[in-house]
Amino acid sequence: MTPKRLPVVEEILAANDDAAARNRALLDAHGVHCVNVMASPGAGKTTLITQTALALGERRRLGVIEGDVASSVDTETVRALGLPAVQINTGGGCHLDAPQVGAALEQLPLDALDLLFIENVGNLICPVGFDLGEHTRLAIASVPEGDDKPHKYPGIYSAVDVLVVTKVDLLPYVPFDMATFHRLARSLNPNIAILEVSCTTGAGMDAWIAWLLERATNGRP
Ligand code: MG
Numbered sequence: 001m002t003p004k005r006l007p008v009v010e011e012i013l014a015a016n017d018d019a020a021a022r023n024r025a026l027l028d029a030h031g032v033h034c035v036n037v038m039a040s041p042g043a044g045k046t047t048l049i050t051q052t053a054l055a056l057g058e059r060r061r062l063g064v065i066e067g068d069v070a071s072s073v074d075t076e077t078v079r080a081l082g083l084p085a086v087q088i089n090t091g092g093g094c095h096l097d098a099p100q101v102g103a104a105l106e107q108l109p110l111d112a113l114d115l116l117f118i119e120n121v122g123n124l125i126c127p128v129g130f131d132l133g134e135h136t137r138l139a140i141a142s143v144p145e146g147d148d149k150p151h152k153y154p155g156i157y158s159a160v161d162v163l164v165v166t167k168v169d170l171l172p173y174v175p176f177d178m179a180t181f182h183r184l185a186r187s188l189n190p191n192i193a194i195l196e197v198s199c200t201t202g203a204g205m206d207a208w209i210a211w212l213l214e215r216a217t218n219g220r221p
């Protein structure tokens with residue numbers, strides 16, 4: 001039996017999908033590959049974005065949209081690196097939607113960008129239900145959160161293209177079994193790419209950057 005959705009929810013999602021299609025067309029017209037970054041609070045979204053920008057150097061021109069319930073601290077961190085960045089404050093909303101991203105895109109110099117990272121609101125549940133017009137959906141899982149997260153949040157693990165496991169330098173200090181984590185994630189999403197990184201030591205960053213460059217060059221739907 002197909003679960004029934006309330007008509008008002010159907011309308012909201014249809015409006016979101018229309019706006020997402022417009023965002024994607026705009027990004028395509030400017031040759032910008034867009035990555036929607038989703039994770040729980042504190043998993044290391046902003047840090048992965050800033051370390052990726054530093055590792056890419058001059059190879060790709062990066063812009064960032066920062067989504068947060070409140071504040072602009074992450075946007076200030078990103079701008080300090082010289083990257084164009086736009087803040088979206090959701091005012092309590094627990095995910096970004098495509099109309100919000102569409103308004104942010106108008107404030108970015110798209111002709112001067114190759115890659116756009118959207119840092120979604122820290123939340124493992126609803127962000128994945130809203131297409132923003134991205135080309136790649138990325139989830140971050142950090143080692144201190146534990147290796148059982150795919151069990152608890154199957155929706156996001158089933159839906160993303162790539163999973164980046166962060167803070168692997170903490171593996172000696174916390175109970176996190178990497179093989180178990182991979183097995184759980186692949187049981188939900190057999191084709192998922194899994195990269196393991198430490199933004200502190202730099203371990204795994206070369207492989208992540210190689211994956212990203214390959215995806216941004218050849219992986220556009
Ligand atoms: Mg952040």
Ligand code: ZN
Pocket residue numbers: 093094095126127
């Ligand atoms: Zn939400």
